[in-house]
Each structure stands twice: as structure tokens, then as C-alpha cells.
Amino acid sequence: MLPDGFWRIVRTGSVGLVLAAAVAGLVLGDAWLWVAVEWSPPAYAGFYGRGGFDTSTTVALLVAAPVKAALLWLILRAPARGPLDRRAKALRRLLYLAVAYALVLWFPIALLPDAVDAAFQLALWTAIDVLYLLVIRWRSRMLRAAAGAIFAVELAGMADDLLDELDLPELGRGGVVGLGLMLGGVAATIVTLAGQRRDGRWSRGTQAAGWVSLGVYVLVIPLNVFYGRIPGGGDLVMPVVTDALALVGTVWIAATARELPTEGRPADLPPARRRAIRVAVAAVALLPVIAMIHPEQTPHLTYTGWSADCYDRPRFGDLKPAEREAVFLCRARSTDDGVSPIFPDSLSDQQVLAYGRALCRAKDREEQQAILTRAGSARPAWGADPWDLVYVCPEIVGATHPELLRSTAETEAANAAYIAEENASCRDPWPRTKGVVQATAKYFLFADGDHGYLVHDPDDETAGDEAEQAVDDLYDDNALVGVAGSTALVGHVEDVIDLCLTVKALRTPPPLRTAGWDQVDEVPIVSRSGRLTVPEMGYDQVGAGAPMPNLAIAGQGRYRLRVHVRIGDAGEEHLVVVFPGASRKRLTLKP
Template sequence: MLPDSLWRIIRIGSAGLVLAAAAAGLVLGDAWLWVAVEWSPPAFAGFYARGGFGTATVVALVVAALVKAALLWLILRAPAPGLLDRRARALRLLLYLAVAYALVLWFPIALLPDAVDAAFQLALWAAIDVLYLLVIRWRSRVLRAAAGAIFAVELAGMADDLLDELDLPELGSGGVVGLCLMLGGVAATLITLVGQRRDGRWSRGTQAAGWVSVGVYVLVIPLNVRFAMIPSGGDLAIPVLMDALGLVSTVWIAATARELPTEGRPADLPPARRRVIRVAAAAVALLPVIAMIHPEQTPHFAYTGWSANCYDRPSFGDLKPAERDAAFLCRARNTDGGVPPMFPDSLSDQQVLAYGRALCRTKDREEQEAILTRAGSARPAWGADPWDLVYVCPEIVGATHPELLRSTAETKAANDAYVAERNAECRDPWPRTKGVVQATANYFLFADGDPGYLVYDPQDEAADEAAERATDKSFDDSALIGVAGSAVLVGHVEDVADLCLTVKAFRTPPPRRTAGWDQVDEVPVVSRSGRLIVPEMGEGGEVGAGAPMPNLAIAGKGRYRVRVHVRVGELGEEHLIVVFPGASRKRLKLRP
């Protein structure tokens, strides 16, 4: 065992080195200050704060240096003299190994694969927990059994981390299981503190360090959640201070190892030191509450554009009144597609909602732009859309856009009714000649213009390429129809959003029926899979046939002819598609 004088030199040297290095870091720059206080490579500083440290981070690093120097002074105290049996000696060595890992060994081990680190931690604490059960005088079989069960949960959490690093199935597949494993460490500390108190060997100062370490663990959870939700922008003050406070658990582990041979309860601490310990414990207990309290001018963020609750986009009619403000906040801070949000992060929820209601009362885009400019929006010229504003002022938006007040079910029912109504307006233009398969429906195009619709083989390996080439040819040739392999693109004459479409398939060429049609063309197409279809409007879609369309390749794989009839009359634009087997590759213009 090292003599007390050497331990004193180590304590003075270590604490003094931290303070001197921190002072030098203030002069030499952020990277040196980071290394001096955080004991990690300067590259880490560049990763966390690429634009340099802010004033708050520099102050936090200086405070952290003082805290770490004080905690190092407590950690590096000489072990208490006294005899130790084989188990207690092994426990002391392992506890000091854990202290060495927390102070210096973590970095060389971090250079190895993460699975090595996880395996080392699991092996180390499995041995320590077993020795805790054997060395601590629990004075109760029930308490010892409870400690064993809690230690098992702690080790299961470490094993879960190891399985994760090895890409093996994890233990914590459910949320409850994962939470239990996460809390296993703090529960193990609590049960160990109970055992230390019943044993009587450990001083009040050691037990106080253990209780403060539990408080630090509880403090880390809300602060991590709070400061992970809002980007720090290079401000690392809170993480730096949390890292410094994390050494409290190392103080407790070192004190536990140091006082192992002490027999009987140590003398009480002086009153002044007991008061300091009580103040420290009270501060740790209150810090989580204080950290969550902010002045009135500090923005409060219940929802951001990337919050979990914002991924769903419910319709207005699906939400309860109390949920509508949150839906607007999600949309107002949405950054999908890399676009800037409607409002900046400097505004609180209450301010965003107030600006949203002001936007509802505007008369034109100019007034909206003025309000958004005043709010500091990065895109004021875009204004605000009624489908976003309906959540904060349904009575105003609903007066001009009643469809936005519907629920998902109501919207679907209205859309289905509209499609059925449009389909009912279309009639078979060749009713006396029945195809082997046929269908009549309204074909919906994009409202802002669509080149037309396809008759194609969707299972052809080159289906997308064929469709693209057919579309290009319809433009290149200034023709109504573009043909490319397994795809035929049929354009429309007028600038329409929908048209009436009838498709019929025959086993043999039907009579050429050109009377009453403005244009009739016949082109070749090939089906490589035995399918030829016209796209249908999918669930929630806006483009496609409004009713099921049959497979027009009734003879299976092979070559077909597609005869396209087009006219514009009282019913609007009508199309008749006739498909039948045919080996000819000629393109015919039958009318005009």
C-alpha cells in the first residue's frame, strides 16, 4: 500500500494539474480548455461546437474545472488501514479499477470496438455485484435476496447494451422492459446504500456521496430531454456541468473501497461538514425542478416540426378541441423537404398561436406577409394556407372552406361520392358491341395539367422507361399518342382535369368505327407479362380511373393493337380504347 505522504502528493498534483491546465486553456484557446476540463481529445470539441465556444460554455468549463479538482481531491484519498479478507481485498481492487476506468481508462478502451467496452463493463460490474452480496453485512436474508434481484436487473441492462453492440436480438424489446433495464443502475445504487447503512462500516460522508450520485442520475434525465429537444447552437454549458457532476458517483465508489476495512460506525462528521452535505443534496434534488422553470420571455416548445406527435397529420374533424392548437404548432414549425418553418424557434407556443389567429383575420397575402415579417419568419412571402390555419380559427376558415372541417371518414365519403357522381356521368359510346372485358369510368388528371394516361404493361421490367419514352414521343411528334414498347401514352385534346374513358378488349379485330369521332388512331403495343391496363385511382389518390379497370391483354403475352377514339362534345372529352391481338407494328391514322 502506498504511504499517506505519497497519496497526498498525488492528490495535490492531480487537483493542481486540472486547475493549471484549465488556466492555460483560457489562454491557449477552446481546444486546450476542452482537453484540460473534459479529459478528451480536442477533436471532440470541434465536433460538438464547430463554430467555437460561447461565453456560457467557457464559464461552464471553468466552473467544471473547479468542481472536478475538488472531486479529485476526495477521490484520491489514501485507503483506510486495516486487515482485509480475500473477498474484501478483491472487492477493493475491482472498485479502484472502476475508479480508474471512470478517470482515465475509458479513453484507451473507447479506441477499441464498442462491444469490447460493453463486455468489459459487464464483466467488471458482475464481479463487483457478486462481491457486494458477499462482503456487505446485509443483516437480512430478504434484503440480500432483493439486492441480488436488483443487481441482476442492472447486469441485464448491461448485457442488453452488449447484445446491441454485437447486433444480436436485445432483451429490451418493449418500452416497459427498456425502462426497467435503464433504471436498474440507480436501483442497484439505492440498495447498496441501504446495505452500507445496515453494515455500519461506511461513514455518513460516503453514504451522502452515494445519495448525491443518485440525485445526479435523476437530474441527468430531465436535462437530457430538455436540452436535446432544442438545438444548443454550440452552447455546451449544461452537458459540461452534467459531466463534472457525474464524478460524484466515482467519489462514492472510491470512498466505498477506501473504508472497507473499517470496523464499527465511524465518528460523526463535524457539524459544518454535515451542513455542507445537506446543502449539496438539497441542491441536487431541486436542480431538476429549477432547470425546467423559465422566465416568461423564454420560448416554450410543446411541439416542434420533428416531434414524435407531429408525424401523424390528422384531419381537423378527427381532433378534439384541446388537440387543435398542437396540430397547428406542428405545421407552423414543419421543415419537411428542407423548407424553413413558418415561424422561427425564438417564438414560444403562445406567440405562434397568437400570430396564427392574427393571420386568420387578414384579407389578402400582403397582410399575411406583413404579419409573418413582424414575427421573424424566414418565408413571409409564402403567407399561410387555410388548411394550416383551420386548426386555430375553424369558424373563419370553415366559412369559405367547409371541406377542411371534415374528418378523415367524412372526407373519404365525400370523395367517394364525387367519384361515383363523375363516373355516372360517363356512358359507353359503343353500347351495342360488347368486349370480352370492358369498363367505363371517369379518368381524373392532374388539375394543373397532365400529358394524358397510359395503356401499358405494369409488370414489364422496363415499364418505367417505356412510359417515359412514350411520353417524350407524344411531345416530340406533336401527336396525341406516344408509343414505346410496352407503353402507349394517350393525350387529351382540351385542357381538362378529367375525361370519360371506355376500354374494351376483343379476341379479333372489331369493325373500324370512325363515325362520330374527331380522331381515331391505331398503334402497336407489346405485353411481356400478359397484362395491359389503364392506371386506377388508388386509395387517397388524385389521378387515375375512378372505377376498376380490366386487364386488356386477354390473349396473354404477345403483341396487341390499340385503337384510340377521341371526341369532344356535350359530355366533354370522351375516349374509347379498343385493344385486340395483332402482330402489325404499323401506326395507322384512321380519322381524320
């Protein structure tokens, strides 16, 4: 064993070097400050902090330097003297190897393939866990058996990492299995601390270091998840903090190795000394967290344009009051379809919400443009739409757009009621002529106008090409109906967004009835699959407002399609009659 004087020299020199290097790094620049505090090459600083460190990162590094120096002082304490058997000696050496890996060996091993690192960790901790079972005096067979099972789960998690690095099938395919493997390390720490307490040779300080390291591990997981949601990876405060706190686990491992002798267990410290240590530990734990807290003027981003949640757009009525502002923040920074966000990421949540409420109070589009220009928006001329603003000022938007306050269920019910009312306003124009199948409904067109509506065979594979030909036919001949194969496109006379449509299928040609109609055309159409119908309303709110029947009542074959159109008090009205017929003539029965 090395003499205590050697350990004092190494201890004092290492801690002094860390503190001096931190001061020198503050003078020499970001890269050297990173090397002094993080103990990694300057290239890592360039990778993690492109463009230099911000103020919060520099402060975090300066706080982390004395924290890591204090923890290093505890790590490098001289091993306790006393007799050790062969197993205890092997365990002490392996524990100090784990300490050396955490401090310095990680870098040369990191230069090798990742699989080498994973294999080294698995081999090292397999040996340590086996020796823990043999060296620690568990004083309970049940506890020793439980420790063996938990160590096995921990090692299974490490083996899973090795399999992943080797591109082999992993153990943790399912979410529950993966979570269990991840928590194996936590459980292994807990059971080891229980064994140390029952053994009696390890001091309260060593056990406290173990519990603190466990708390750090549990705290770091949610913090890493939170910081991982911030795009760009420019915030280095969290990596610096977690790297410093991770040394608490190394303190515990070093203290476990140091106090392995069964004789000469260190006496408990006096109460005053214990209180001082508790204060120091609390300071070590809290100072990095305090340094991580940003000043009020620094933007706090709950949502950014890269947030996955921004792809959803819940309706106002489906949200709890506490959730509505978050949705507005999401919409305000959304970059869906490559469109610039309403507000830049440089604004905090509080600023975005304040600008949003100002937009609600704006009298016109020009005032909104002025507000957005002041906010630094990339598209101030667009203004803000009420369906975005409703989440931040429902009392204002709801006064003029009450439909935006509805829930999904209320919206669906209102749409269904509106469609039913519109369908009821349409009447069958030929009530005495009953079709084999028939239907009357409102047909809804695109709000900005479109070519018309289709009577087609929806199962015909050539329908797409024939629809384009029908459009050309409609405009080339300036006709009411354009037709190609199994697709007929019926145009509308006036510039309307909906019309009343009645469809009937007859077995024989009906009498010519042109009285009361403005236009009547008859064209040939074919059904290749045995179906002819009119599209029903889909998600785009275009189509017939009620189910449309199959008009090809004779199955596959040729049919005649007669279309009647008139303009009256009820608006534009269409009657479509389909019946079997082999003629391929196109007739204009009433121009």
C-alpha cells in the same frame, strides 16, 4: 494507512485549487474555465463549445465549480480507522481505485482504445461485486442470492459494452434485453443499499448519498434524451450539470470504502446537523437545475427542421387539440426536400405561434409577406398555405377550406363519394352494343394537364420505352392516338382535367359508327402478356375512377384499338373499343 493530517492537506488543497482555478478561468477565458471546472484538457472545450461559450454555459460552469468542490470535500475525507480482514481491505482498495478512476484516471485510460476502458471497468466491478457479496452482512440468504443475480445482470451489461467495442455479437439485440441490461446498474445500486442498511456499519449519510446518486442517474437519462434532440450540440449546460451531479455517486463509493471497519461505527449526527446536511444536499441537487432554466426570451424549440417527426403530416381531424400547435411548429420549421423553413430556429415556439396566427388574419399575400419578412423568414414571398395554417387557426381556415378540418377517414369517405358521383355522371354511349367485358367511369387527369391516358399492357417489360415512343407519335403526327407496340396514348381534344371514358372488348370488329362523334381513329396494338387495360386511379389521384377490365379477351396477340371522341354537354367523352385483328394499318375514320 496514511495519517489523517495527510488527508486534511490533500482535501484542503484540492478543494482550494478547484475554487481558485475557477476564478482564474473566468479571467483567462473559456478554455481555462472548462479545465478548472470539468477537469479535462482545453481541447475538450474547443470540441464541445465551438465559437465560445454562451452565457448559460458560463453560468452553469460557475455554479458547478463550488458544487464539485463541495462534493470533492466529502470524497477526500480520511478513511475510518478500525480492523479490516483481508477481503474488506481488498474491497476498500478497489473502491478507492474506482474513485480515482472517476476523478483522474479516466483521462489517461481514455487515450487508449475504447475496448481497454470497457475491459478495465468490467474487471474492476466484477471484483467489487464479488467482494460486496462476501463482505456485506446481508443477514438473509435470499437477499444475498438476489444481489448475486442482479450483480450478474449489471456485469452482463458491461460485458455487452465490451463486445460492442470489440465488434463482436452483442447480448442486447432485442429491445427488452437491452433495457434490462441498462437497468442492471440501477438495480445493483438498490440492492447494495439494501445490504448496507441491513449490515448496520454504514451511516445514514452514506446511504443517503447512495439514494441521491440513484435519483441523479434516473433523472439524467430523460434529460440527456431531451437535450439530444436539439441539433448542433451547442448547448453545454446539460453536460456540465450531469458531470457535476455524477460526483454524488463517487461520494457514495468513497463513503462506502471509508466506513468499512466493523467497529467504531460513526454515531448519528444531531438533528440540527442532519437538517443542515439535508438543506445542503437539496441545494446541490437544485442549483444546477435552476441554472439550466433559460430566461423567457431564449427560444424554446419543441420542433426544429431536423426533427424526425416533421416527416409525417397527420390530418387536422386525426389530432387531439393539444397536438395541433406542435404539428404547426413542426411544419413551420420543416426542411423537407431541402426547402428553407417558413420560420428560422432563432424564434421560440411562442413567437412562431404568434406569427402563425397573424398570418391567418392577413388579408392577402402581400400582408403575409410583410409578416414573414418581420419574422426573419428565408422565403417571405411564398406566404403561408392554408393546409399549414389550419393547425394553428382552424376557425379561420375552416371557414373557407372546410375539407382541411377532416380526419383521414372523413377525407377518404368524401373522396370515395366524390368519385362515385363523378362516375355516375358518365353514361355508356353505345348501350346496345354489349362488350365481352366493358366499363364506364370518369378518368381523372393531372390538374395542370397532361398528354392523355394509356391503353397498354401493364406486364410488358418494354412498356416504359414504348410509352415514350407513343408520346412522340402523338405529337409528331398531330393524331388523336399515339401508338408503339403494346402501348397506346389517347390524347384529349379540350384542356380538361377529367373526361368520361367507356371501354369495351369485342370478339369481332364492330360496325363503323361515326355519327355523333367528332373524331374516330383506329390503330394496331399488341398484347405480349395477354393483358390490355387502362390505368386505375392511384395515390396521385390520376386514372380511372373505377376498376378497368382486361380488354385482351383473346389472350396474347394483335388487336385493333378504335377510339371515338366527342364534346357535348357532359364535357369530353371517349369510347374505346378493342377487338382482335392482325392489320397494322393506322386509320382515321373521322377527322
